[in-house]
Amino acid sequence: MSKRKLGPSKARFVRAENSYEKLEDAGDEVVMVSSSSESENEEPPAKKQKPLEQEDSADSAPRDAMLENQDFIGFETSSGDENEEFDQQGSPKISDSENEYLSNDETVYHTKSADYKTGNFNPKYPWIRNNDHSRQIEISDWLTMEIKDFIKYISPSAEEIKARNNTVGKLRDCITGMWPDAEVHCFGSFATDLYLPGSDIDMVVVSKARNNKYDNRSSLYQLSSYIRNHRLGVNVEAIAKAKVPIIKFVDPATKIHIDISFERTNGIKAAELIISWLKDTPGLRELVLIVKQFLSVRKLNIVHTGGLGGFATICLVRSFLKLHPRVATKSIDPLENLGVLLIEFFELYGYNFGYDNTAIAFDEDGDPYYVPKDSNPAFQNRNPFTLAIQDPHDPGNNISRGTFNLRDIKRSFGGAFELLVNKCYEMNQATYKERLGQSVLGDIIKYKGKQRDFEDARELVQNEALAFVSGESSRATSLPPLPSEQYTIISESESESEYEKHLEQLYEKSQSKQPESNKNIDELMGLNDRESEVSSNGAASDSEQEKPSTSKLDKTARREYWLNKSGSF
Ligand SMILES: Nc1ncnc2c1ncn2[C@@H]1O[C@H](COP(=O)(O)OP(=O)(O)OP(=O)(O)O)[C@@H](O)[C@H]1O
Numbered sequence: 001m002s003k004r005k006l007g008p009s010k011a012r013f014v015r016a017e018n019s020y021e022k023l024e025d026a027g028d029e030v031v032m033v034s035s036s037s038e039s040e041n042e043e044p045p046a047k048k049q050k051p052l053e054q055e056d057s058a059d060s061a062p063r064d065a066m067l068e069n070q071d072f073i074g075f076e077t078s079s080g081d082e083n084e085e086f087d088q089q090g091s092p093k094i095s096d097s098e099n100e101y102l103s104n105d106e107t108v109y110h111t112k113s114a115d116y117k118t119g120n121f122n123p124k125y126p127w128i129r130n131n132d133h134s135r136q137i138e139i140s141d142w143l144t145m146e147i148k149d150f151i152k153y154i155s156p157s158a159e160e161i162k163a164r165n166n167t168v169g170k171l172r173d174c175i176t177g178m179w180p181d182a183e184v185h186c187f188g189s190f191a192t193d194l195y196l197p198g199s200d201i202d203m204v205v206v207s208k209a210r211n212n213k214y215d216n217r218s219s220l221y222q223l224s225s226y227i228r229n230h231r232l233g234v235n236v237e238a239i240a241k242a243k244v245p246i247i248k249f250v251d252p253a254t255k256i257h258i259d260i261s262f263e264r265t266n267g268i269k270a271a272e273l274i275i276s277w278l279k280d281t282p283g284l285r286e287l288v289l290i291v292k293q294f295l296s297v298r299k300l301n302i303v304h305t306g307g308l309g310g311f312a313t314i315c316l317v318r319s320f321l322k323l324h325p326r327v328a329t330k331s332i333d334p335l336e337n338l339g340v341l342l343i344e345f346f347e348l349y350g351y352n353f354g355y356d357n358t359a360i361a362f363d364e365d366g367d368p369y370y371v372p373k374d375s376n377p378a379f380q381n382r383n384p385f386t387l388a389i390q391d392p393h394d395p396g397n398n399i400s401r402g403t404f405n406l407r408d409i410k411r412s413f414g415g416a417f418e419l420l421v422n423k424c425y426e427m428n429q430a431t432y433k434e435r436l437g438q439s440v441l442g443d444i445i446k447y448k449g450k451q452r453d454f455e456d457a458r459e460l461v462q463n464e465a466l467a468f469v470s471g472e473s474s475r476a477t478s479l480p481p482l483p484s485e486q487y488t489i490i491s492e493s494e495s496e497s498e499y500e501k502h503l504e505q506l507y508e509k510s511q512s513k514q515p516e517s518n519k520n521i522d523e524l525m526g527l528n529d530r531e532s533e534v535s536s537n538g539a540a541s542d543s544e545q546e547k548p549s550t551s552k553l554d555k556t557a558r559r560e561y562w563l564n565k566s567g568s569f
């Protein structure tokens with residue numbers, strides 16, 4: 001299988017089509033070669049010219065601005081506190097902001113590293129520690145290797161898996177002790193092994209008799225009081241008015257956020273489906289975790305502030321991979337092309353995807369396809385610039401309905417595309433010395449958690465939630481799927497239509513700053529030449545101003561660079 005080289009503008013995704021025959025290829029812009037003949041020991045291409053920031057200081061400003069987080073959706077800069085405080089109950093004290101965003105594992109940030117002093121280690125991207133790929137001929141291969149390093153770096157250690165199992169086991173024992181006719185299951189990222197170190201644990205209480213016994217407000221309050229009184233959690237909140245009522249709290253021992261819902265079995269079925277996707281979609285886990293981290297450091301993963309949730313992220317990545325022409329035709333091995341695929345993911349959802357008219361749907365086998373938004377009322381919204389992803393198990397549910405901050409998400413994806421492409425170009429021009437200690441991935445991702453040990457213990461210690469959903473899937477399947485009316489508790493004060501109205505208001509608020517121009521579908525799908533939309537000084541020429549003016553690189557030089565990457569696929 002071939003590796004794929006980068007091109008500036010590749011596959012063009014056509015609206016409302018699921019057939020790749022209709023996908024236009026940018027011809028000579030798509031360059032795919034086998035790298036097998038290239039020796040790793042070979043010198044990288046001689047540095048023919050100075051890095052562009054030295055050549056043209058005026059042009060370097062935009063990219064620097066990107067890296068300084070001034071020009072697009074930058075990294076959050078808050079960091080954790082090394083000196084943990086404890087509350088009166090002896091539980092770790094959690095500040096409001098920490099409580100809200102603990103999921104980003106923002107704790108101790110080690111900076112006193114000998115490696116760092118020698119320039120080989122930067123605490124902002126610790127996954128490059130002892131992993132130098134700077135001698136790779138293809139910078140996209142360097143990026144692929146860095147992605148694998150990052151995944152290894154953030155994959156759970158034995159202690160973390162055990163701690164999660166213990167937390168779940170302890171809660172299960174307490175809940176079933178109180179309600180012997182209840183079962184307690186996990187779903188979401190812990191049950192699918194798609195969790196970041198700080199991800200929450202999603203749990204559901206289901207009556208053994210499947211009679212929805214616990215689907216009521218008194219159960220919600222009874223359990224939340226129990227958790228509070230028995231100090232099973234801190235910051236305990238019973239959220240009764242939500243579309244899906246839940247108890248939210250933080251486990252005092254691990255600081256992991258826990259969500260408990262009631263009688264809602266769809267999450268278990270979704271976890272089952274996601275596990276099957278992971279098996280049949282190589283590269284899915286890697287890209288999902290990278291995109292999740294990317295969103296997390298920008299706080300764009302929080303659904304209640306309009307972000308993109310974990311489930312929607314999985315669906316976006318799965319759709320991207322399954323509908324990718326080269327992946328679908330098995331022309332490339334996704335695991336060997338993670339770098340290029342990540343860049344193309346950002347290009348698709350940062351520039352080319354037709355959000356105004358296109359929705360992502362799933363067929364009975366869970367395979368994605370594009371449909372026009374007007375094909376399903378669940379995709380309709382007064383604002384056309386919204387993301388629409390059909391729930392694979394419920395065609396009437398748009399799982400990204402709450403993602404009202406699409407503008408920032410799209411802009412951050414577009415910015416990531418520009419940064420990565422520019423970095424690849426820049427590194428290709430650089431000498432070995434200049435490359436040393438550099439990170440390609442580090443331009444778009446930071447990791448601010450405690451220093452970790454690259455210990456992916458998933459083969460050594462069983463994740464009990466995953467084992468239940470995958471190993472005993474027949475049991476999970478036997479849980480009856482409930483129609484949404486049955487498990488949705490909607491209070492008198494917040495009816496379904498009020499919820500919709502609330503979402504619309506949030507949309508309007510978020511859109512009022514910069515109205516999305518009504519571009520035609522060809523533009524939104526990237527059928528126009530994007531390069532032509534960028535003026536010679538690198539500034540976006542359209543009114544949308546979504547494309548960050550990152551390109552310090554001369555357009556012709558960059559084009560030549562890609563075209564020089566000859567070799568045919
Ligand atoms: N809008 C939605 N509609 C239907 N089900 C949803 C929706 N959002 C979440 N879920 C269910 O809840 C589960 C957990 O969602 P969540 O967004 O927390 O993803 P996650 O994979 O757990 O990511 P994270 O690691 O960020 O917590 C999903 O797998 C899905 O079953």
Ligand SMILES: [Mg+2]
Pocket residue numbers: 188189190199200201202310
């Ligand atoms: Mg979750």
